[in-house]
Amino acid sequence: xxxxxxxxxxxxxxxxxxxxxxxxxxxxxxxxxxxxxxxxxxxxxxxxxxxxxxxxxxxxxxxxxxxxxxxxxxxxxxxxxxxxxxxxxxxxxxxxxxxxxxxxxxxxxxxxxxxxxxxxxxxxxxxxxxxxxxxxxxxxxxxxxxxxxxxxxxxxxxxxxxxxxxxxxxxxxxxxxxxxxxxxxxxxxxxxxxxxx
Amino acid sequence: xxxxxxxxxxxxxxxxxxxxxxxxxxxxxxxxxxxxxxxxxxxxxxxxxxxxxxxxxxxxxxxxxxxxxxxxxxxxxxxxxxxxxxxxxxxxxxxxxxxxxxxxxxxxxxxxxxxxxxxxxxxxxxxxxxxxxxxxxxxxxxxxxxxxxxxxxxxxxxxxxxxxxxxxxxxxxxxxxx
Numbered sequence: 001x002x003x004x005x006x007x008x009x010x011x012x013x014x015x016x017x018x019x020x021x022x023x024x025x026x027x028x029x030x031x032x033x034x035x036x037x038x039x040x041x042x043x044x045x046x047x048x049x050x051x052x053x054x055x056x057x058x059x060x061x062x063x064x065x066x067x068x069x070x071x072x073x074x075x076x077x078x079x080x081x082x083x084x085x086x087x088x089x090x091x092x093x094x095x096x097x098x099x100x101x102x103x104x105x106x107x108x109x110x111x112x113x114x115x116x117x118x119x120x121x122x123x124x125x126x127x128x129x130x131x132x133x134x135x136x137x138x139x140x141x142x143x144x145x146x147x148x149x150x151x152x153x154x155x156x157x158x159x160x161x162x163x164x165x166x167x168x169x170x171x172x173x174x175x176x177x178x179x180x181x182x183x184x185x186x187x188x189x190x191x192x193x194x195x196x197x
Numbered sequence: 198x199x200x201x202x203x204x205x206x207x208x209x210x211x212x213x214x215x216x217x218x219x220x221x222x223x224x225x226x227x228x229x230x231x232x233x234x235x236x237x238x239x240x241x242x243x244x245x246x247x248x249x250x251x252x253x254x255x256x257x258x259x260x261x262x263x264x265x266x267x268x269x270x271x272x273x274x275x276x277x278x279x280x281x282x283x284x285x286x287x288x289x290x291x292x293x294x295x296x297x298x299x300x301x302x303x304x305x306x307x308x309x310x311x312x313x314x315x316x317x318x319x320x321x322x323x324x325x326x327x328x329x330x331x332x333x334x335x336x337x338x339x340x341x342x343x344x345x346x347x348x349x350x351x352x353x354x355x356x357x358x359x360x361x362x363x364x365x366x367x368x369x370x371x372x373x374x375x
Binding site for chain 1: 226227230231233234237249250253254256257259261262263264267268269271274275276278297298299310311312313330331332333334335337338343
């Protein structure tokens with residue numbers, strides 16, 4: 001499998017929504033425990049951004065049934081998750097049925113790294129459809145923490161106040177009403193100090 | 198007499214239904230998606246010069262670590278004080294926009310706690326900026342002087358009382374209605 005490109009869910013959704021060609025296949029690689037939640041987030045966001053119907057396929061017993069359901073939703077953007085249970089043999093079966101999957105609309109697979117490798121090893125022909133369309137969810141918590149730190153630094157620069165001073169004023173009920181301070185407190189994990197004291 | 202009546206009137210205005218509640222998306226994900234979709238569409242139709250791939254990283258959100266029902270959304274600089282450079286959404290009419298909001302999503306309860314939507318208009322235009330502010334609910338200010346929800350029409354000292362608007366209502370106004 002090609003090296004996946006790091007992305008956020010929003011960036012991935014934008015790419016899927018603005019894919020110029022019908023019939024593109026995209027894969028998003030995520031930690032196994034996050035597959036269901038990530039697929040759900042994509043299914044929530046994609047119809048709004050793409051302004052098209054999105055069909056989420058997550059329950060199927062075997063490759064044959066998966067192919068049948070994908071074919072049935074050929075008019076929609078299709079998000080497939082729940083592939084974690086596929087064995088190498090089932091991936092191989094899916095590969096052998098690939099001709100029935102040609103001419104679909106955009107199809108998105110949400111996969112764990114383990115299944116991504118299995119897809120690559122056992123469904124080489126279908127894997128080739130993903131060429132250039134394989135993405136990996138970046139480390140969300142690390143990125144969010146970096147953004148939070150940058151935002152707090154910007155508040156401190158703009159006001160010449162420290163986090164401690166802002167908390168102290170909020171506790172004393174003397175913090176200015178400016179909306180920025182509510183955001184500041186929330187980013188410090190002190191949303192409890194916003195509002196009447 | 199006149200001042201007292203004005204204060205009473207402003208308090209009534211602030212308490213009136215619709216000034217304290219606004220339509221808000223049903224979930225945090227929906228709210229953020231709704232804002233993102235609006236901005237991407239504004240980019241697509243040329244209202245925003247900022248490209249979709251620049252909008253995505255600019256629009257951020259985070260839940261309060263201790264109070265996960267408290268949401269913060271921000272886009273662009275913390276304040277727009279006319280500084281050169283910085284991260285903003287750029288409008289094709291020469292304006293630039295930044296905003297942030299804090300909201301609470303606790304089960305059935307969903308409400309805006311505060312927001313700031315700041316549009317700095319192209320150089321030479323008057324007023325130079327428009328800013329919709331929603332202050333946290335402290336109740337210490339006289340609504341006549343500093344209503345909780347207000348519009349700054351180009352001056353930090355002037356606050357025009359207005360209803361609490363949803364984020365998309367404000368963005369529609371600032372992007373398409375000025």
